[in-house]
Amino acid sequence: MSAPLLQVQDLHAFYGKSHILHGVTFDIAAGEIVSMLGRNGVGRSTTIKAIMGDVPPRGSIRFRDREIGGMKPHQIARLGLGYVPENRDIFPSLTVRQNLYLGQKSTKKTGRWSMADMFKVFPRLEERADTRAGVLSGGEQQMLTMCRTLMGDPDLIMIDEPTEGLAPMMVELVGKLLSEIAGRGISILLVEQKLTIALKISHRLYVMGHGEIVFSGTPGDLAANAGVRKEWLEV
């Protein structure tokens, strides 16, 4: 078996003196959809930020069998890691089209995704293409951040709580885009709190608690394990 696309081993991270991640270990294979579940504040976002180099990581992070710990965020992004932050960090004063345009890493190479693809999945974005992104609804902004990252043609996309605070119809749209992404052979790391989408689309799931992985298995394993759900997921 070849090495996984992303392999994280014994990852530790700190904010100042507070020790947030206590040795997180997990991996994602090429083309795999993996979910990272857990309650608020357990360190899921910190895990992704450490992988992206936004928080200084300690431990080993290998992407395509290459150590990326210590690299700068833009270098990591250029290796093919895409990140969709949890706060819907669009550029509010730029238009929807300009936001998508800045997702592209260069104007020369065209990736798997074109702006037309984005507009096909979300016709709403095309209608609002020349509107300032700051006035979009929360759901539309979420779509935009995901599409913007896709424009950079990542091989693995890490998406932080894409459905948080969205109406059911929007949640369904997000699910549709995730399937579209997976359909093109791109790996997904989905960070979620709710099980709705995660159980439906994931090949494997991890559950985090207090800065460590406390469960790893298939959706079937998790469905069968009421103990883990009760202790680490249900509120």
Added chain:
Amino acid sequence: MLEIITFSTLNGVLYGMVLFMLASGLTLIFSMMGVLNFAHASFYMLGAYFGFEISRRIGFWPALIVAPILVGIVGALVERFGLRRVHKFGHVPELLFTFGLAFVIEEVVQMIWGKLPVDYRVPPSLDFTAFRLFDTTYPAYKMFMLAIAIGMFVALLVVLNKTRVGLIIQASLTHPNTVAMLGHDVPTIFMAVFGAGSALAGLAGVIAGPAFVTQPAMAALLGPILFVVIVVGGLGSLGGAFAASLLIGLVQTFAVAINGSLADIFGASAADWFGDLGTVTVAQIAPIIPYFLLVLVLIIKPTGLFGTRET
């Protein structure tokens, strides 16, 4: 009277546009660093001296191109090897660094070119009268300065709003982390912005040198006015910097030109009211008018005319 108004308006707009050549770069640099660059006017002075030196050796036109580029390189090096290192230690050290840099540049300029003003003159090819109105003539060189300043303004608007690099810069000013995560090299972008801002200040120096006085104190004289412009316009707002540049340029020029006393303006009875103050001429108080405006704006609208930033 019409004559005074026409020429003062021209001169005021010109002065304002030169101010904006500095204020625009300073505003962009402020947005990205979060602190004011006290050395910004020093890059303007470097532009004037480089312009003088290059003009003297190979002519004004090459100087117009080469001097701003050299100043831009100095600026980029200062960012890369100075500010970026100091940045880790917080805003106060950064501020002190730029403050110290201003003194260093002034000292170096004095060491090389001396304390007295240098003889940086309008090039002969531009040394003629552009037009005559009533009994006053207007020099072609000032029209040239105006054209350069307006050209720079248009170029800045186009680059920032119509080019990919400009969009990346705009996004980096407010969301540097997000831009980096999309694969753009933000530190290099910042270095380029700092360099370009310095180059613009340098260009202003090259063209303003012959019109004003090229001397080691020119940075220290212009610096405070520049801060007034930035604060009155609203820290970090380019539109605000533009409006404030023109406002300060016009107000100061008119104040000098009117040159009447308060008593003349408000009538003889004002003399009783103001006492000795009534006989002070507007031209005499012209230098403090910008600071008066600054205080006024800060009282009425602390964020500046166009500012949104909390300070």
